[in-house]
Amino acid sequence: MVRLGDIADPLGGLSRERWEELAARPLWPAPPAPGRPLQINRQRLESALKERLGELAASCILPASLVIQRGGAVYLEPDLRALVIRALTPQINLLGGHGDLTDFRLPAYAFTAHEGQSIELERGVVAPGRIGLRFAVKELDGTARRRFTGSVFLNLWMDVPCAAVPLNRGDAVSPDRVTFRSENLAYTRGAIWDGKGGPWQAKRAIGVGEAILADDLAPLAAIHRGDRVTLVYRRGNVEMRTMVEALEEGGPGDTIAVRNLSSKKQVYATVRDADTVETK
Template sequence: MRLRLVMPAAVRVTLDETLAAAVRRLAGWRWRVEVEPLGPVPAGRLVFPPSIPPGAGSATLRFADDSGNERALAVRLSWSKPAVVALRPLERGIVIAPSDVEVREVRVTRSLQLATEAGEVVGRRLVRSLLAGEPVPLNYLSATPIIQRGDSVIITVRKSSLVVEVRGEALDPGAEGDRIRVRNLQSKAVLQAVITGPGRVEVP
């Protein structure tokens, strides 16, 4: 028995899919976008805009026909992408654990920069509370403090080629790179220092 595979002469693409592909290209968007035309779609080539900001709620597209005549079409846009969401209500100040979050496809707007991988949020502290199912914006996160108030620290002071290290006490909590107050235990002076690692700070 001989089998013959018959392929269609052309693959039809729906109008909405064509518009969505054009919007993704103009936005540099790799994920899903839904496009709702607010009127008949003009014939011709899409000539405007040169770009669309990802997350925009609407846009005006302009098409030119073979004679150079242009017609405009307003569209509503709905953007989706994978993002990290809370699996339960998460209170401000907690350190996020792997069991607190998962990645789902969510609607997005350009006003929020969302975490897209669990590794971006696990181990970091929330600065604002989240509801169950709510995506995690990157600006809701702070690094977990590696020094707490009252911790013993080594204070490093550099002057040219001279490096001096003394014991001190942290007066503020902070993550690596944060500027905190520390007390020199020898002189009792309070200094501003930058956290360089666990238990270590440096006076700039």
């Protein structure tokens, strides 16, 4: 038998004795099959309460529907939230910085069919922003009987490299032009530069205080447009040298267009250093 105390909690100034008397009042028979949830709509719930409580039923706050089950256990939303925090915290700590889980989107409840079952959060990708969650209802031997989903938002604050001065496209990104500030990686547009490597130059304009992304950087150009450099032509044992004008910028290993200063012919060559390009 389902009693009032099985589905309700007292609010207000009811005495303990009065609540114990009300909690013991039967409402309707328990579901016949154990481990199978039964949904009670608001109309049926209101009717049962009026019959058993009389005028006191008008003081009850009713949900749109109620789900009950014979046997097993129920995990309420706070229980699922605690499960998520407990499971994700070690993974968040591995990311570094300071993590904060917010905006939980979880079921209001989840049942297990019997006491031997439990609910676990399956391991997934943990990264700043919204994280998809997948729960599994498992038997003692680890067999998953069913699954359900949810999500949570991870704010991850870390010190990241930012522009200390305005950087224009092509500007060298030197240590004196970089500072660090705390940034929420959940709202960054891409992978943050790790502050290593180089020398680098900016591929786009970056404002003061703006985080520097890995895609914002390119190797610092050894040769710039308009530079006059030596073109080395090699084929077998033959080597020829001539002066050319760079028509675009590039770093070591890049292929750029150059123009012969004598013949005005344009060719493509590979940058070797700040003074030399090569072709075959």
